[in-house]
Amino acid sequence: MTEPVLSVRDLRVEFVTRRGTLKAIDGVSFDIARGEVLGVVGESGAGKSVTGSAVIGLIEPPGRIAGGQILLSGERIDNLPAETMRRVRGKRIGMIFQDPLTSLNPLYTVAEQLIETIRTHTDLTPKQARARAIDLLAEVGIPAPERRIDSYPHEFSGGMRQRVVIALALCAGPELIIADEPTTALDVSVQAQIITLLKKLCRDHGTAVMLVTHDMGVIAETADRVAVMYAGRIAEIGPVREVVSRALHPYASGLMGAIPTLDQDIGRLVQIPGSMPRLTAIPPGCAFNPRCPKVFDRCRVDRPEPIEHRPAHRVACHLYDPAERPAVLEALS
Amino acid sequence: MVAYLIRSVVQAALVMLAVAFIAFSMFRYVGDPIASIVGQDATIRDRQELAESLGLNDPFPVQFGRFLANALQGDLGISYRQGRPVVDLLVERLPATIELALLSALFAFLIGLALGVYAALNRHGVFANIVMALSLIGVSLPTFLIGVGLIFLFAVQLRWLPSFGRGETVAFGWWTTGLLTESGLKSLIMPVVTLGFYQLTLIMRLVRAEMLEVLRTDYVKFARARGLSERAINFRHALRNTMVPVVTIAGLQLGSVIAFAIVTETVFNWPGLGALFVKSVEVVDIPVMAAYLMFVGLVFVVVNLVVDLTYFVLDPRLRGTGAVPAR
Numbered sequence: 001m002t003e004p005v006l007s008v009r010d011l012r013v014e015f016v017t018r019r020g021t022l023k024a025i026d027g028v029s030f031d032i033a034r035g036e037v038l039g040v041v042g043e044s045g046a047g048k049s050v051t052g053s054a055v056i057g058l059i060e061p062p063g064r065i066a067g068g069q070i071l072l073s074g075e076r077i078d079n080l081p082a083e084t085m086r087r088v089r090g091k092r093i094g095m096i097f098q099d100p101l102t103s104l105n106p107l108y109t110v111a112e113q114l115i116e117t118i119r120t121h122t123d124l125t126p127k128q129a130r131a132r133a134i135d136l137l138a139e140v141g142i143p144a145p146e147r148r149i150d151s152y153p154h155e156f157s158g159g160m161r162q163r164v165v166i167a168l169a170l171c172a173g174p175e176l177i178i179a180d181e182p183t184t185a186l187d188v189s190v191q192a193q194i195i196t197l198l199k200k201l202c203r204d205h206g207t208a209v210m211l212v213t214h215d216m217g218v219i220a221e222t223a224d225r226v227a228v229m230y231a232g233r234i235a236e237i238g239p240v241r242e243v244v245s246r247a248l249h250p251y252a253s254g255l256m257g258a259i260p261t262l263d264q265d266i267g268r269l270v271q272i273p274g275s276m277p278r279l280t281a282i283p284p285g286c287a288f289n290p291r292c293p294k295v296f297d298r299c300r301v302d303r304p305e306p307i308e309h310r311p312a313h314r315v316a317c318h319l320y321d322p323a324e325r326p327a328v329l330e331a332l333s
Numbered sequence: 334m335v336a337y338l339i340r341s342v343v344q345a346a347l348v349m350l351a352v353a354f355i356a357f358s359m360f361r362y363v364g365d366p367i368a369s370i371v372g373q374d375a376t377i378r379d380r381q382e383l384a385e386s387l388g389l390n391d392p393f394p395v396q397f398g399r400f401l402a403n404a405l406q407g408d409l410g411i412s413y414r415q416g417r418p419v420v421d422l423l424v425e426r427l428p429a430t431i432e433l434a435l436l437s438a439l440f441a442f443l444i445g446l447a448l449g450v451y452a453a454l455n456r457h458g459v460f461a462n463i464v465m466a467l468s469l470i471g472v473s474l475p476t477f478l479i480g481v482g483l484i485f486l487f488a489v490q491l492r493w494l495p496s497f498g499r500g501e502t503v504a505f506g507w508w509t510t511g512l513l514t515e516s517g518l519k520s521l522i523m524p525v526v527t528l529g530f531y532q533l534t535l536i537m538r539l540v541r542a543e544m545l546e547v548l549r550t551d552y553v554k555f556a557r558a559r560g561l562s563e564r565a566i567n568f569r570h571a572l573r574n575t576m577v578p579v580v581t582i583a584g585l586q587l588g589s590v591i592a593f594a595i596v597t598e599t600v601f602n603w604p605g606l607g608a609l610f611v612k613s614v615e616v617v618d619i620p621v622m623a624a625y626l627m628f629v630g631l632v633f634v635v636v637n638l639v640v641d642l643t644y645f646v647l648d649p650r651l652r653g654t655g656a657v658p659a660r
Contacts, residue, residue, distance in 0.1 A: 058557055090560025097558075102551035105570050106650055116569075117559045152649040168559060 003074045004031035005175050005208035006055065011068035011078075013047075013054050013232075015279075022279040024050045024063065026232040029306070032176065035202060037209040039223030039240065041216060041255070043276050046229040048212045052178045054078075055210065056093050057085040073175060091121040094169030094207075096198075098181040100162035104153035110137070110164050111149040114171065121172035136167040141197060159190035163197065170201065176208045183218060191215075195222050216259045220244050225312075228252040231276055231287035234306065238313030248315040251288045286318070294319060334645060334652060341641050345634045350401075352630030356623040357400045360410070361389075363619055404627065410620035414613070419624045422609060428509045429499055430598070430605035434591040436521060437529035441590075442583055445533040449540025450575075453548065454567060465541070471534030480527040480600035487523060495520050497602035528597040532586045539582055543575040550574075577647050584640035585633075592629040 013025035025047045032038045040048045053059045055070055057077065070078040077088055089095075097103045105113060114133035118124060124132060130149075137145035140163040153161055162182065169177055179198065183191035199222050202209050211223060219226050220240060227237040228249065236249040247253035257270030274291040277283060283290055289299040298318050306314040307321060318324050367380050367389070375383075384390055388399060403409070409419040448468075452461040488496035500516030502509040511517025547553060548571050556566045595607035602608070606625060613621035644651050 056558055058554070086560050086562065088560070089558055095555070095558035097551055097555055099551060103555040105552040105556065105574070107573050107648060108570075109649075116561065116565070120559070120561055120565070154650045165555070168555075171559070 002034065004033050005036075005073055006032040006210065007069075007071040007074075008051070008055065009069040009071070011051065011054060011070065012066040013050055013059060013063060014066040016062045016064070019280065023066075023282075024232055024279060025054065027068070028229075028232075028234050029068075030227055030234065030237055032208040032210060034175075034208055035206045036225065037199065037202065037211055037223045039219035039226040040210060040212045040229060041214055041219055041226060042229035043214065045276060045279070047232040048214075048229055049180050051229070052095070052180050052210060052212050055176075056089055056095050056178055058089070058095075087121070090117060090169075090174070091172040092175050094171070094174040094177045096162075096165055096169050096177065096179040096182045099185040100158055100165050101185065103165050104161060104168075106153055109150050109152055110156075114149070114164075114168060117168055117171045132171075133167075136170060137164070139201070140164070140167045140170070141193075142167075158186055159194060162186060162190075162194050166194075166198065166201070170205070170207075173205065174207060176210065177202065178210045178212070180212045181214070182211070183215065184213070191218070192221075198222070216244070216256070228255060231282055232279070233287065233316060234314075235288065235317070236313075236315045237306075238310070238315075242310065242313055248309055248313070248320060249288075249317045250292050250294050250319070252315075254293075286316075298324065337651075338642075341638055345638050348634050349627075349630060352627060353401055353404060354397065356626045356630075357397050359626065360400070360619055360623040361396065409624040409627070412613075412618055412621050414616050414618045419620050422621060423606065423624060423628060424507055426604060426606045426609045428507075429511075429603060430591065430594055430607065432510060432512065433521070433524055433528060433597070433603060433605060434587070434594055436525045437594075438532065438583075438587045438590050440525055441529035441532035441536055441586070445536030446540055446579070448533075449537040450544060450567075450572065452537065452541040453544035456545065464537070468534040468537055471530050472538070474530075476527060476531060476596045477600050479530055480523070480597060483523045483527060484600070494523055496523075499604060524597050524601045524603055527600065528590060528594055532583075532590060535586065536579065536583055540575060540579055543578050544571055547571045547574045573647070577644065580643050580647065581640055584636050584643070588633040588636040591632050591636075 008031070009029050011025055011028045012023065015022045015024055028047070028051060030038065040051065042048050050059065050063070053063075054065055057080070059065065065078055068078070069076055072088070072092060077085065080088065104110070108116075111130065111133060114136065115126060115129045118129040118132055119126070122129070134145045134149055137149060142148055142160060142163055148156075153164070156164060166182075177198075182198065183194050186194060195218055198209065198211075201207070211219070213219060223240045225238060226240045226243045228235045228243065228247075228251065230251050236243060236247065236252040238248075243252060244256055247256045251272070254270055254272040258272070260269055272291055277287060277290070283300075285298070285300045285302055286292070286295075286304050289295045292299065296318070302318070304316045304318050304321070306316045309315050309320045367383055367387075371379060371383060388396060391399075407420050409423075411417065412419050412422060415422065448464055452464055455461045484496045487494045495516065498520060499511045500518075500520035501514040502511050502517055503513045504510075511521055548567075553566060553571055556570050561570075593607070594603075594605060595611060597603065598605045598607035599611055606628065609621065610625045612618075613625070
């Protein structure tokens, strides 16, 4: 098997505050292969976006990467000097933000912003860069790009602006794109178009995608694999079909149960009692234990490590530890 | 944009009309113009004849109309004390004030901008914090105190710079400038610093606050994620967005620098409009005061117009839909 485009190993991110050090990400590991879309889901504050920022090297102080490794096509990028990392950003890793209305500088035309980015990362002349910019706009589905390119961002609709943002992220043909809630700020009808576009572009270019969202519908349609995050850790990671239909982790199955469906008549959606703990008050043992319906003694003291329960499907839960069979059976009985 | 321009000009004209009305009311009703002109031993008959010949018995709108018509032709009346046309007095004094004010504004804007950007980019730096602390002094210290302090230090103690006047000036037609002689330049330094110091600290603090705001926006984060250099992010993306509000304030400040150079001109005995105004207040020279009021009004209106137009250059969102969608 070829080397994964992105490989994150035991990543830890801390925020040093006056009230002590907060562990925003605590031992996260995952891979993304070429052309693969990894969906990352979880509640607000679970560490999805911070993981994305860590990969592209844009964690803002007082946050910092406290441990672990990030490898891009086998090359470590988490310890690069700032200037070298800047050249990786935009060129090898592209990023798409949540709100297309605020991602573009309002004072420059789309052409200026595209050409600026292209010329930062390539040796093209202004003319060549402009030609490439027009091609990119055509590729992301902006009609009459040679005319629209000299427009200002405010002259585009939200969906069109997000296409421009995608074009900007694709400028230098990156290996990886981090999409941080790319559809949250858009109309539902436009969401589907943007997701389809993103998926098509990545298939065409073989670009790997880390898709951060809390929209399970988007994940189910787009992702190849999905990672469910909870309180700074990955609770479960596996192929999207398996996770959506047969989630292992009690948190993940609760999350999936909370998705309304049209074709089945369910009286009440599943609801997980309580809320995610603050980073200052993560309980000992499994972070989910106070809310877990299947909690047993060990969960309150011993933090579960990821277990490969099925091939390529890992879960961090004591229920799936073979050594716990008797205890689990007892707890469930 | 044309509609916007027309609206701005009409607004400016209305403001000027209101200012002219106040100036005229002052001219006509503050004190008795006749008494100011003829002195105490004139007979009642003399006074009535003078009032008739000056048109002071005409109805108010007629007088106001005449005042406006004269003002538009550059006739603002005759100074009671000096017996010369007010316009001549203003024109004579104008170069000194304009030179002082523009240099002060330039000084305040350039240094304020540079320090503000520096303080924003090095938010936790020692020098930036010292500058910020010092700027508090600038904001709170009264202008005349700065002037007197500078005179004490550089003119009295060190004897480096002259303490009053413009020094030697060179004339170009009706315009006189102190920029071309050594004594003229030396004379400018302290008044320029005094007049510009408050504006400098104000602009610096404003630039810093706006820039910090802009650096937190999504498009700056996105610019980082695109791998642009720090230089491009800070100066091309952040600074230009900072400029929109800064230009407004700086422009309005330019107006007040020109209009309210009075204190500085008094402290340094600067032969400008402010000093003329102070003198005319002392001797109740109403036409000069009224004319000065009109002048200040005009300066503010013009500066506001220019600021409005600068927005179009800086912010494409205001240029309307001319450029795009349905072409």
